[in-house]
Amino acid sequence: MNKNYLITIIMILGLSITMNAQKIIHDAEQDILQEQYGDQWASQDKEIDKKLKELEKKFGKKPNIIHIMWDDNSFGEVGIKAFNKIRGFDTPRLNKMGEDGIVFTRMYTEPSCTPTRAAALTGRLAARSGMHTVSFPPEGAGLPAEEVTIAEILSEAGYSTAFFAKAHQGDIEESYMHNQGFDEAQFSLYNQFPPMFWHAEGEAVGLTKGFIRETTEKNYIVDQTWRPYGYIMDVEGKKGEKARETLPPTLENYREISKQHQEKALDFIKRKANDDKPFYLAYWPNVYDLIPQGQEITTSNSSMFAQNIERLDMYIGQILDELKAQGISENTLVVAMADNGPMVEVPAAMYQVVFNGGKGDYREGGIRVAAFAQWDGVIDAGTYVGDMITVHDLFTTFAKIGGGMKYIPTDRIIDGIDQTAVFLYGDGQSRRDYYHVYTGLSHAATIKQQYKRVWVGGRPGLVKNDFFDLYQDPREMRGMMAQFLWAWGPFDMMKKRHDAMNKKYPFYSRHGVPFEGIENLRPESKIYQETVKRTMETGQ
């Protein structure tokens, strides 16, 4: 073997190791698109890099990124004035946000809070890390430490990071937001329902049925530890430090912490606006409480939900106003969106407006959400984006915009695609035209372009309610058969490729003892924790 030959081999090996180290593993479907558009995208990426560098030069740092995400919203009812009229409440700030930036008409999330939030944090289908199901106290599980969050990536890239409000990412220590890459955090371990259980007026909207905090008549109640008296609603913490419970769970305290989250989000912006470092803020407001409790109803839509939405809109307005007040709106990307469709089972004025299906559902109503983006001077006002984009893509896109692509792990599937081109150039720029929809651990449907195939609930062996054309039939009313026989094979192939990737990179989950790492546990929380600990020891 001559020397030159050896050098060549070493160079090739070295190059392949370098390339490999940088190559993000996407789901199988993306490789097929990459083959068709790789060169074009590489060339566009050079333009994008140039544009981002120019912005960095102009503002002296990378762009700030704010991701606002709220719960359970029917597509259409916020951000489009005509539909405000139909629903009888007003969202002037979200409407204006849409006018000033991007209205997304095909932003897909996962079907529920916990999975969508995990997807946003990790850029991965929530099922991959066990985060596929909405949890209630006690859970004894959560986002595994091995997951690499956008907060960790942007921290590496030199960002200040903060998380406020609803995490819903588990109750085990490693899942806490300040242990998942955020410099500072105040966050809810679960969702908005438990605090409502505590309030007698919950009865009025049918929420407290089945749970009474205290009764004078304790007939037949033997176990005093079984009911969730010790559950923790909200904690705060700093990176590297222990958590502290903020306020114990009552409806009044829940309302108080919702205000605190908003104030902290505003305060973080103020503190970091003129800092040398850019910031990433994940603000996922709780907002909703569905119990009137003497509050005046001021909307035409005479429901607490409508009041909540108007408050949310006001809160978002305050955030946007603060960016202007601090003079940083031209160096801040704001994405505001719902986390999934309406919770149509709850008798509290959450209804389907456009699509069929709601929270927890693989139909469009469950996963196609209101979403808006604003970035003054960068995103053109009046942009409508009909491209398919998913909440997972925000992870990769934020990493790109924040200069953190090199910190994305390359030992696992990253479902999120870099969609920076959509944010910079608008409609028709998506690098994705597919989405595998999971409900829990079940692969429920696959969407490709305007077509949707449902894998569950059909008539096995024969096309029934399995195929939909989403342009013609956005509400998935008429399952088609003959019209879609051409798509049978191509969809089967997609699923096979996806399944093969899943086999290579198996799903996993993390379980543990809840409430560890909280330094001010109440006595009833300790009792509660003990019960769970006993469960964990005896098996899962």
Added chain:
Amino acid sequence: MNKNYLITIIMILGLSITMNAQKIIHDAEQDILQEQYGDQWASQDKEIDKKLKELEKKFGKKPNIIHIMWDDNSFGEVGIKAFNKIRGFDTPRLNKMGEDGIVFTRMYTEPSCTPTRAAALTGRLAARSGMHTVSFPPEGAGLPAEEVTIAEILSEAGYSTAFFAKAHQGDIEESYMHNQGFDEAQFSLYNQFPPMFWHAEGEAVGLTKGFIRETTEKNYIVDQTWRPYGYIMDVEGKKGEKARETLPPTLENYREISKQHQEKALDFIKRKANDDKPFYLAYWPNVYDLIPQGQEITTSNSSMFAQNIERLDMYIGQILDELKAQGISENTLVVAMADNGPMVEVPAAMYQVVFNGGKGDYREGGIRVAAFAQWDGVIDAGTYVGDMITVHDLFTTFAKIGGGMKYIPTDRIIDGIDQTAVFLYGDGQSRRDYYHVYTGLSHAATIKQQYKRVWVGGRPGLVKNDFFDLYQDPREMRGMMAQFLWAWGPFDMMKKRHDAMNKKYPFYSRHGVPFEGIENLRPESKIYQETVKRTMETGQ
């Protein structure tokens, strides 16, 4: 009796006759509103009169009025860009019209073509004049001569009037548009389906099943007159003259006459733009044909329907452009709207988008339509009107704007309310908050404010799917019971008042021999006519 006393009596009688002669009889519900707002509205009317007079002074004549109305459209899919994206086709001109003028979010029509068109022409519930049902050839019925149309009223008030495209108001001579007050007209007697029957390619979309124009194999077919070979698709005529069939019914001719209607509408505008008289143009384009016949599909929504809608949008754009070209857009009110919801039974890409229900249905999906108004310099750009307004109201409103209120008959119920205030001052100005919805002769539902009570299909004697809150539940998914017990009585009272008025002013209808007054009848049309004549003679 002294002389003064007699004079007083005569004066009172005279005054009461004069007042009575001017008083329009509205449905019972309106009297209740009138009592509450009479003074306020009278005072506002003075302002409105002043404003209209100023406009008349400025332009030297009263405003031109154009009423464009098309078929079978799902609310939301035109005029709102976000929803264009969802449906996969574009309506830039209607979107722009919405931006430049009024977007109505609660314009109610009747549930089908024929009744909605009769309602627009007469200002009355279509059931009052027998125009409650969509007709197919041969009908032997139509809009009675006694009905006073907006064309007759505006003719009296000094307008030039024209009707083009789809009338669907019957096939008897007195129902023809040039016999119902229009100076000139070219119009279809029925709807768009019969022409499609003639074309073999209709088979492809399942439309020609059950009818074959010609077969080589005539087994068992004895009667040669029964099939509609002699039906008349489209005629033209001038006030006081006989009608002439334009082109015999074929799919190709149908497409040709659709173009002719558009050209005639544009030509009428050109001819009348600088005339001393203002004009009223009812242009109700056919547009739809659902048979591809070798046409290229250019929309993302791969359906003929989407192609049709884009053509309609282009046509409307041409009308609006012509107004600008002629310099009359500031003296022309244009109202553009659908006539009812989508025909969801037709396998041709008409689907529900927002509301539930389609054409023929009393649910919102049948009767709540896309509607826009433009009047440069008078209507503010970006106006959203969430008020309840109905197609009947256009009759009265056009009469008001055209100075024809005194020609509205006062011997019958006029359901249409003068809504000029909505057009001049925008949101929150409606003088109506109720609508009695008819399907055929059946009083199917009553809407009051945000509440809807369904009179048919419920569970007699007990609230079931009878009550809906349209703000909370725009898709009428959840019939409510306990929440609406307060509204039971008030709705009952509304119905009683409405029924009492109907008893005083009974519904009627007009039947006759079809195709009379057409001077160029084809031989097969005469045979067809003869068959119907025999029916009319033997009883109806």
